[in-house]
Amino acid sequence: MQRTREDLERHFRENSERYMRQWMELLRFPSVGGDPAHDADCEACAEWLRRHLSGIGFEARLLPTDSKPVVYGERTGRAGAPIVLLYGHYDVQPADPLDAWRHPPFEPAWEGDRLYARGAQDNKGQLFAALKAFEALMAAEALEATVKIVLEGEEESGSGGISRALPAWKDLLAADVLMVADTGMASNGAPTIVMGLRGVVFMNIALRGPHRDLHSGVHGGLAPNPAQAAAELAAGLHTADGGIAVEGFLDGIEEPAASAVETATQTPFDPVLYRERTGCEPAGGERGLPPQLRVGFRPTLEVNGIHAGYGGAGSKTIIPASAEIKLSGRLVPGQDPERCLEALARHLEARVPDGVRLEILNRGAAGPGFRLDPSSPLVAQARNVLDGLSEQSPVLHWEGASIPVVAALRTTSGAEPLLVGFGSEADNIHAPNESFSREQFRLGFLYTALMVRQWTSEAGTGT
Amino acid sequence: MQRTREDLERHFRENSERYMRQWMELLRFPSVGGDPAHDADCEACAEWLRRHLSGIGFEARLLPTDSKPVVYGERTGRAGAPIVLLYGHYDVQPADPLDAWRHPPFEPAWEGDRLYARGAQDNKGQLFAALKAFEALMAAEALEATVKIVLEGEEESGSGGISRALPAWKDLLAADVLMVADTGMASNGAPTIVMGLRGVVFMNIALRGPHRDLHSGVHGGLAPNPAQAAAELAAGLHTADGGIAVEGFLDGIEEPAASAVETATQTPFDPVLYRERTGCEPAGGERGLPPQLRVGFRPTLEVNGIHAGYGGAGSKTIIPASAEIKLSGRLVPGQDPERCLEALARHLEARVPDGVRLEILNRGAAGPGFRLDPSSPLVAQARNVLDGLSEQSPVLHWEGASIPVVAALRTTSGAEPLLVGFGSEADNIHAPNESFSREQFRLGFLYTALMVRQWTSEAGTGT
Numbered sequence: 054m055q056r057t058r059e060d061l062e063r064h065f066r067e068n069s070e071r072y073m074r075q076w077m078e079l080l081r082f083p084s085v086g087g088d089p090a091h092d093a094d095c096e097a098c099a100e101w102l103r104r105h106l107s108g109i110g111f112e113a114r115l116l117p118t119d120s121k122p123v124v125y126g127e128r129t130g131r132a133g134a135p136i137v138l139l140y141g142h143y144d145v146q147p148a149d150p151l152d153a154w155r156h157p158p159f160e161p162a163w164e165g166d167r168l169y170a171r172g173a174q175d176n177k178g179q180l181f182a183a184l185k186a187f188e189a190l191m192a193a194e195a196l197e198a199t200v201k202i203v204l205e206g207e208e209e210s211g212s213g214g215i216s217r218a219l220p221a222w223k224d225l226l227a228a229d230v231l232m233v234a235d236t237g238m239a240s241n242g243a244p245t246i247v248m249g250l251r252g253v254v255f256m257n258i259a260l261r262g263p264h265r266d267l268h269s270g271v272h273g274g275l276a277p278n279p280a281q282a283a284a285e286l287a288a289g290l291h292t293a294d295g296g297i298a299v300e301g302f303l304d305g306i307e308e309p310a311a312s313a314v315e316t317a318t319q320t321p322f323d324p325v326l327y328r329e330r331t332g333c334e335p336a337g338g339e340r341g342l343p344p345q346l347r348v349g350f351r352p353t354l355e356v357n358g359i360h361a362g363y364g365g366a367g368s369k370t371i372i373p374a375s376a377e378i379k380l381s382g383r384l385v386p387g388q389d390p391e392r393c394l395e396a397l398a399r400h401l402e403a404r405v406p407d408g409v410r411l412e413i414l415n416r417g418a419a420g421p422g423f424r425l426d427p428s429s430p431l432v433a434q435a436r437n438v439l440d441g442l443s444e445q446s447p448v449l450h451w452e453g454a455s456i457p458v459v460a461a462l463r464t465t466s467g468a469e470p471l472l473v474g475f476g477s478e479a480d481n482i483h484a485p486n487e488s489f490s491r492e493q494f495r496l497g498f499l500y501t502a503l504m505v506r507q508w509t510s511e512a513g514t515g516t
Numbered sequence: 517m518q519r520t521r522e523d524l525e526r527h528f529r530e531n532s533e534r535y536m537r538q539w540m541e542l543l544r545f546p547s548v549g550g551d552p553a554h555d556a557d558c559e560a561c562a563e564w565l566r567r568h569l570s571g572i573g574f575e576a577r578l579l580p581t582d583s584k585p586v587v588y589g590e591r592t593g594r595a596g597a598p599i600v601l602l603y604g605h606y607d608v609q610p611a612d613p614l615d616a617w618r619h620p621p622f623e624p625a626w627e628g629d630r631l632y633a634r635g636a637q638d639n640k641g642q643l644f645a646a647l648k649a650f651e652a653l654m655a656a657e658a659l660e661a662t663v664k665i666v667l668e669g670e671e672e673s674g675s676g677g678i679s680r681a682l683p684a685w686k687d688l689l690a691a692d693v694l695m696v697a698d699t700g701m702a703s704n705g706a707p708t709i710v711m712g713l714r715g716v717v718f719m720n721i722a723l724r725g726p727h728r729d730l731h732s733g734v735h736g737g738l739a740p741n742p743a744q745a746a747a748e749l750a751a752g753l754h755t756a757d758g759g760i761a762v763e764g765f766l767d768g769i770e771e772p773a774a775s776a777v778e779t780a781t782q783t784p785f786d787p788v789l790y791r792e793r794t795g796c797e798p799a800g801g802e803r804g805l806p807p808q809l810r811v812g813f814r815p816t817l818e819v820n821g822i823h824a825g826y827g828g829a830g831s832k833t834i835i836p837a838s839a840e841i842k843l844s845g846r847l848v849p850g851q852d853p854e855r856c857l858e859a860l861a862r863h864l865e866a867r868v869p870d871g872v873r874l875e876i877l878n879r880g881a882a883g884p885g886f887r888l889d890p891s892s893p894l895v896a897q898a899r900n901v902l903d904g905l906s907e908q909s910p911v912l913h914w915e916g917a918s919i920p921v922v923a924a925l926r927t928t929s930g931a932e933p934l935l936v937g938f939g940s941e942a943d944n945i946h947a948p949n950e951s952f953s954r955e956q957f958r959l960g961f962l963y964t965a966l967m968v969r970q971w972t973s974e975a976g977t978g979t
Contacts, residue, residue: 265948270716273714277797360823
C-alpha cells in the first residue's frame with residue numbers, strides 16, 4: 054500500500070496543529086551540547102525523543118556513549134526490504150548573546166508562519182519533520198522499508214561520543230541509504246541536494262603574559278602584551294590574499310572532478326541577495342576564486358572568538374594578563390583532521406612572541422570533508438521527488454557547513470548518504486532569533502515521505 | 517615657626533588612627549571617572565573632599581568644568597610667601613574583573629599594614645597623605661607658604677574637563693612649585709624623583725561585518741570575519757622588532773639629552789625582580805633598547821582590550837558580526853597627541869579588510885609627554901629631603917606612565933613641577949587588589965611636610 058502526494062498533504066493538514074505543539078515541546082529543552090551546564094537538559098531531551106519514537110511506532114532506546122546518549126529507534130519493514138537510516142541531532146548551539154533575541158530562545162514563539170527558538174531549524178525542526186513523515190507512513194501502513202533512527206547530542210561540539218561508539222554499532226546501523234535532514238536550500242529557494250560537506254576542526258588557546266593586568270604606562274615597553282600577541286597569532290593564520298598560511302594545513306587536498314566544479318560554478322550566486330541577507334559583501338575567503346568554490350571546495354580557518362583585556366565602558370589603560378582565541382577550520386576531502394590540528398599547533402607554537410606563553414586549552418577534530426557522486430541513481434530519484442515539490446528545479450550543492458559524523462556514519466552503515474534539507478538563510482541558525490517556518494516543516498515532511506516511498510518501491514521492484 | 521622631623525613623626529603617630537579612618541571613608545566612593553554610571557559617585561566624592569578641605573583649614577569650593585568638578589582649596593600664607601600648588605585626582609580606574617578581588621573594591625580592608633581598595637594608592641592614598649601633611653603643618657602654625665589644592669575627577673580618562681577649564685584659571689592657579697604625588701618608587705624601593713612623564717592618547721574602534729553572527733560553515737569563505745580583521749589591524753600596529761608601525765605617529769620626537777639617557781640607564785633594572793613581581797619577562801617594547809629607555813624615552817601603542825565573537829564555554833562555530841578594540845598609546849616629548857591620533861586613524865582606515873567597516877567609537881588625547889631639568893635647585897632640595905627619609909639614595913626616573921594634565925598645569929600655573937610619590941609595584945594599581953601601606957602613607961606625609969617646610973624656608977631666605 055502506498056500513499057499519494059494528496060494523501061500526505063491531507064494528513065499533514067489534519068495533524069498539523071498536533072505536530073506544531075509537539076515540535077514546540079521539543080524546542081523547550083535547552084539542550085546545548087557543548088556546555089556542561091546543560092548536560093541534564095540534553096539527557097531530558099534525549100529521553101523525551103525516546104518516548105516520542107516509542108509512541109509513534111518505533112522500538113526505541115537510548116544508546117549510551119562515553120558522552121551524550123544517542124536516541125535510537127527501529128521499525129522493521131517487510132522481509133528483505135531496504136533499510137533507511139535517518140540521522141539527526143538533538144543538541145543545539147549556545148543561545149548567547151541572549152539580549153539579541155526577540156523571544157527567550159527556549160520558549161518557542163510564533164511570528165506569522167515562523168516558529169522562533171534555538172534549534173527551531175538546526176536540527177530539531179528538520180529532524181522532527183522527518184519523524185512525522187515516518188509516523189504518517191506507518192499510520193497508513195504505507196511504510197515497507199526498515200527504518201533506523203539515530204539522533205545524537207553532540208553535533209554542534211564535534212560528535213565525539215557517537216564517533217567513538219560507531220565502530221561497535223556496525224551491525225546495528227547497517228543500512229542502504231543514510232538520510233540526513235540537516236542542510237538547506239539554495240539562496241534562491243531551490244530545493245537542494247548536498248553533494249559534499251566540509252569537515253571541521255577546532256582549537257581554543259590562551260596566551261598568558263603577566264600574572265595580572267598591568268598599568269600600561271608603568272609597564273608599556275617592558276611587559277609583553279598578550280592581547281597584541283593574540284592579534285599577531287590570529288593575523289598570521291592567513292596570507293595577504295586570504296589563503297591559509299599554516300604550513301601543512303592544506304596537505305593532501307584532493308582536486309575535485311572538473312564536472313563537479315563546473316556544476317557548482319553554474320549554480321548562480323547572487324551577491325546582491327547575499328548582501329541583503331547578511332549585511333555584508335561576500336568578500337571573505339581566498340581572493341580570485343568564485344564564491345561557490347570558496348565555500349564548497351576550499352578549507353577555512355576562522356577566528357570564532359577573541360577576548361582579552363578591558364571590554365567595558367570607556368577606556369582602561371592596561372596590559373592584559375591574558376588573551377583567549379577560539380578557532381575553527383572547515384576541511385575539504387583529503388585533509389586529515391588530526392594532521393591539520395598538529396599543523397595548526399606547530400604554527401602557533403612557532404610564532405608565540407617573546408615573554409608570552411601559549412596554552413592549548415582544548416582541540417578537537419570531527420569528520421573529514423567528503424563529496425558524493427552526482428551520477429548516482431539515488432540522486433536522480435531525489436531530484437525527481439524535489440521537482441514535484443517546488444516550482445524551481447532542484448540544484449546540486451557542495452556545502453560549506455559540516456555534519457561531522459556523516460562521513461563516519463557512511464563508513465559504519467555502508468549506506469549511501471542523501472542530504473536534503475529545507476533550511477534557508479532567513480532561519481538564522483547558530484545566531485540569535487533562529488526560526489523555521491511551518492511551510493519549511495511541511496516541505497521536509499512531504500519530501501521525506503515521498504522519497505522513502507519512491508525509493509522503497511523502486512528498490513522493491515529491483516529485488 | 518618650623519616643625520622638626522621628630523615633631524612630624526610624633527604628630528603622625530598621634531593622629532594615625534584618625535587619618536586611616538578618614539582615608540577609608542574616601543575610598544568608599546566608587547568614583548570611576550571613565551564610566552558615566554558612576555557620575556553621581558564622583559560628585560559625592562568631590563563634595564566629601566571639599567568638606568574635608570574646609571574642615572582642616574582651607575577655603576574650599578568645587579570648580580565646575582564642562583565635565584567632572586574640580587575640588588579646589590586655598591590657604592593664604594604670609595604676605596609674599598611662595599606658592600605651592602598640589603595636584604591630585606579623586607577618580608579611580610574601573611574595578612573589574614570583580615571576581616579577582618579578595619575584598620570588594622570599594623569596601624577598604626586591611627591585611628596587615630596594607631589597605632586594599634580601588635584607589636588605595638592611585639591616587640586617593642597618595643593625595644590624602646599630602647593633605648594630612650598640610651593639615652599637620654597648619655595645626656602647628658608651621659605653614660608659611662600659600663597652598664593651593666587642585667583635585668580633578670578625570671585623570672584616568674583623559675583629564676578632559678580640567679584641561680578645557682585651565683586656560684580660564686591662570687590667575688587662580690599661579691604658583692611657584694607644582695607638587696604631584698601620583699608616582700612611585702624605584703623597583704628596589706629607592707625614593708624617586710620623576711624627571712619625565714609620557715603623554716597618552718586613546719582610541720576605541722569597532723569593526724563591523726555581517727549584521728549578525730553567521731554560521732562559520734555556511735559562510736566560511738564568503739563572509740568577511742571582523743574578528744580576523746581586528747586581529748590583522750591590531751597586529752599591523754607594530755613592526756617585527758616591536759616598534760610602532762603607524763606612519764606619522766613618531767613624527768617630531770625630541771632626542772633626549774645625552775646626560776638624561778646616561779642617568780636613566782645607570783639606574784639599575786633587575787629582570788629577575790621584574791619577573792617575580794609581574795610574572796613575565798620584560799620582553800615588551802622595542803628590541804635592542806635597554807628597558808629604562810623603552811619605558812622612559814620611547815612611545816608605545818597598546819591593545820588594552822580586544823573582544824569579538826564567542827567567549828563562553830566550549831566552542832561556537834560562528835563568524836562574529838563585529839569586533840571591538842581599545843587602544844592607547846604613551847607619548848614622549850615632541851609627539852603631538854592630536855597628530856598621533858590622526859596618524860593612527862589614517863593607518864587603520866587604510867588597512868580595513870574588504871567587506872568590513874571601521875567605526876571609530878571615540879578617541880581622546882590628553883597632555884603630551886614632557887621632561888624636566890635634572891640640574892634644577894628644586895630637584896636638589898627634594899633629593900636632600902628624600903635622603904633623610906630612606907636608607908637608599910633617591911634616584912631620578914624617567915617615568916613610563918602619564919599624568920595627562922601635568923604639562924597643562926605647568927603652563928597654566930607657571931610653576932616648576934616636582935613629582936615625588938611613594939607607590940610601589942606591589943600596590944597593583946589599575947588591577948584587582950590595589951593597595952597602599954600605612955608605611956607608604958607615612959612616607960608621603962613626611963616627605964610633603966618636610967619638603968614644603970624646607971623649600972618655603974629657603975625660598976623665604978631668598979626674598
